[in-house]
Amino acid sequence: MNDMGLSRRALLAGGAAITAWASSPARALLLQGDGQALPASVERLLGEMTVEEKAGQVTLMAAAWAGGAANALNPITATASFDEQLEQTRRGRLGGVFNGNGAEMARRMQTVAVRESRLRVPLIFAADIIHGFRTVFPMPIAEAGSFDPELARRTARVAAEEASAAGIDWTFAPMVDIARDQRWGRGVEGAGEDILLGRIMADARVRGFQGERGLAADTALMSCAKHFAAYGAAEAGLDYNTVDVSERTLREVYFPPFQAAFAAGSGTTMASFNELSGIPATANEWLLTQVLRREWGFDGLVVSDYTGDMELIDHGFAADARDATRLAFMAGVDMSMQSGFYLEHLPGLVASGDVPMERLDQAVRRVLALKQRLGLFDDPFRRIDPRRERTRVRTPANLRLAREAGARSIVMLKNEGDLLPLPKSGKRIALIGPFAEGQHDLVGTWNVYGSDAEAVDLLTGVRAAVADPSLVTAVAGSDIDAPLPGGIEAAVLAAAAADIVVLAVGESQRMSGEAQSRTQIIVPPAQQALADAVAAVGKPTVVLLKNGRALALTGAINDASAILVTWFLGSESGPATADILFGDVAPSARLPVSFPHADGQQPYHYSHKPTGRPNPPGPLLEYKARWREGPNAALYPFGHGLTYGRIGYSALDLGGGSLAPGGTLVARATVTNSGTRAATEVVQLYIRDLAASITRPVRELKAFRRVDLAPGASEQVEFRLTRDDLLFVGQDLGRTVEPGRFRLWIAPSAEAEGVTGEFTLTA
Template identity: 60%
Template structure:
């Protein structure tokens, strides 16, 4: 960050209480996003917040919205507080503001980081127009256990894919100039290894090796910071017994000393307070001391820093130099955002009222949604639907518009949401007829619902079965032990399937699911996630073939819930499973050690054929490059977009290596009959890992490499990485 002399001038004049105030983040009760809830209490709390701002005791407010009231908050800060330091206004703006885009997990299925950059940019435009400077996004947690609900907020189970989307979202939120009125400060969260909580239970403990921490969970944070993120949020979990929010090895050792991170570290909501419940701190004062000295700059909502930091400095337990360093980082971020030059940036009621961007953002939401839809299965070319057919749209999501946002959507404009029925009706081809029957509620039966659904199915040429998880099943505090459909929806599926009418499942979900029975056996399955504002139109685009499905799974769909945690890039075992499923191998009694639908899987409406993977040489020189090639052809009669994926396996290492690792991908448009050669270049850096001695680097030896349509497809070719002193023959 650039050095601003005003920061040092302010530091020299600030009291201990004012410094602690700059490190304190409180709920914005002046502009609460639900003002109609208990308005009397809101008014009382708003007066208290304004007084904190006036006294210099609140440097940041969060989850408020509105430009006009935001200007009033800032006016009090710059005109009525002693030092005139502007307030930073933050919010949880995760995957859209007024316009809601697909959940991040769904958007990751696009395998298009540039798409994520564009939706984050649109989100920033809308959020900053509503008086927000700072978003608590992107979540860059790697989620290898689908029982964990917060996997919906990230990019899935793969680190390479996660890094690409982390960087893209940061660039989108922040734009090219942090000082621009539409630049939204990004936050990489949750630092760190939150996705590795035991048993997929939110807030649970994490036991993890140093190698897995560094190779799997930390790289997306580094990618986000390298893309320019100036904020990091701590995680709720502990790591090997030390809570992340008081983990000096992470917050200071990794972030500051190893990575040279200049920005600020903010706690998640009351994470410093929770050190007491963890049993890591004796009381509130001790929790403050442990969190702050570990490297957590800002305390969110607990009030601990405001209450205890001044006394800790006066007692000598916290040095003034350490306090000043944290305050300097916060003030420097405010300066980098241009708030000292224009404290009213992003607080323009005229800009907030301007709706001229909405058509473009709705078009982007529709594009993002359809490019996030994964076609798992399409027996007999059940999709796309064509011609004048009688269609039965059945299921609890058929008319629903309350479960299209997904988790962590506080500010969406519900008046603009398009549900399935509206989208399908608008796209019906000439002569087609649509019958809509709920069949059941999300978790409970409806009187006569199944009978009505069965009758509609019998009269139809095809059934679109809209089933899945209720919205509240995924997200924070939504861990599940059984990642399956609610029982009432499964029963509806079985009854409808029994009619014999072709069945197309429109699956709505915030995680990978274990599909069962009639849903698993349907002729076609579309994974539609929680797609946001334009859900209905996007699904219709794909169902009727106006746009082919082009997304791929960013998470493995298991055969059974009991396989969790399951991820494609698991380490090899000494007794790998064989195709014959013999005993005394790494397998379950009931299921293979494999996914039902693997990471990277997805179909289009074309028919894609892969040629053999080849390498340009038998060896990769230590400082050289190696070209890996394959021919990819669309042998079908419809255009398609194929996600071509590059996988690697290190046969022998000082630590047991994964069976495969994604190392590259490209999305190719292919016309019918078109063939294209795909070339990836490999270097030594791409095969590096955290070695047994703790160092990071590559090891010479033999590798397998695939160009394939998924993590479970293709035939490999091998090459050798030569040691530093060797050269190609």
């Protein structure tokens, strides 16, 4: 395809008793892939290490010298003091630390490592650089809505340039989990519900973090595709919960974004917290060794998630800490994060013969290879520069990119009567809601180094955009989760005195992210009551949703004339939102997740399978696949988003309507902007295999293109399909496709008709 699909290069080819280890297939399997060849000098270090020093190399701990944000992002566990970590470094008992406090901390630790430890092995410094460093960009779910992988690459590149100046070598990103249950809070860190969009964004973010100058460049961060695998499929959307999906679903839905990340060069991956069909991922040899290494040829490093090996005990899979260490290590987890289990138990396991020395050497070699690729043996201080740490961050260019990314991540769901864009003069505007003003809930969750205190709020952004700032007032009206005394009364008075109401409601940034599963994905009741009261005043109302997931919208919020999904946009939240509100930037983002009619529909995604009793178009019928209260459809589907133009689709052309096995089907449609304002349309191509040996989804996104259209302009948009674009995982779990009929849509969303027709794949 010549569209926003991945190139063919981006797809990779698709315990024994210890006494029998030396001759077992498991041994040959596990010992495949040790990364790039090490220089003789580095290989010699491995030969000189004691078992305890080897166990140190595969141990990664939270930095003792860390900021408050880092400490708040994970459970409290026992961590040594900074002086104790320096001593562990001196004794070779630490491979690296994560989420530390900048260049000075890294300089002091690295100095001890390379000047005072016995073998002078440098430390590696890691961090959760999820969506920016000091310049904070939109949450990944928001940025995925741009449907623009180049934007994602650019923001990841800036994040890497800033973070690397503070001594960071390795980021625990991108998160590439497909998330189809909006109750799960960690969907905010990924690219949403669709496989193609997930693959494309994984590829872009890896390339952005790692750069084009090689991993030894002082601006490069090694990426870490996470969480391997199927973390987004947790039962009931409950974080850390059980996952039980078929191998076909793993291979068709949850594996492809990881394969795309590895094809793009990601040299590390993180084992997920969840179990898969009864075996926790952290101890799942089939997942970490059979699939990852034998099938895909991955030769990088596998790191546990935070205390993931320790949690094997509470899973009921390991008897104790020693057993958990053995199970995780022998399954293929090379490096342990935070539990300290590897440091404590690997020497004894090797001494007893329960862990072969060659497996330990393999894991250490992978750690050393990672450090070698990052250039740390050549120059351990290449990314540790206090001057660069001050001058590379929050530059005017970086903040401009944050503002651009923010505006291009905002999705316009509704715009009845062309209420938007708002005029910049002559109108009194009331900003109402808990997010109307104040430096809070701006940068979003999972941000270690940026802060709301450095971000620009909505009121500031709006006042800077209008001709007379005094015409803009702000009233909270309610708290996020609770009423405020007199809040609704004050909000109603403000609305009555205004010409236009902008209602800023939704979730706090602590309501999404890790450990923030919700049973009801709604705007909190206190804010819903506020919205209903303000709507009764009768003024034109724009709703600005603050959210980290799809929400079920009801009442006055859903009934508002205009709705913008503004997510958590980062450092330039206020100005980016104002750019869309007042028309300086036209909305062009689309939903990366489906908004349901009700939270009881979860899990919901557009590419669900058909049933034998679908409800036909029209009224809801008895004994059909629908809810008692409504249709089996989205309120606002994946891919939906409006522009300030008026977009129409026409003139579908499928050529002869036939695709030969080695040929190409060219699909064309005309897209027209009949409005008076320029617009960017995201043109989407979907297919459905109408009859196959494995049931196929009702639609699958196969390509998309962003098209700029002047007022009155039309453009013929072209996509090219080949047989490979129609492949699916067949009955034998291999990729296949069968001759037959396919329906094709070129449309503005996953549930819109756009223009549609059929073609045939011939034998």
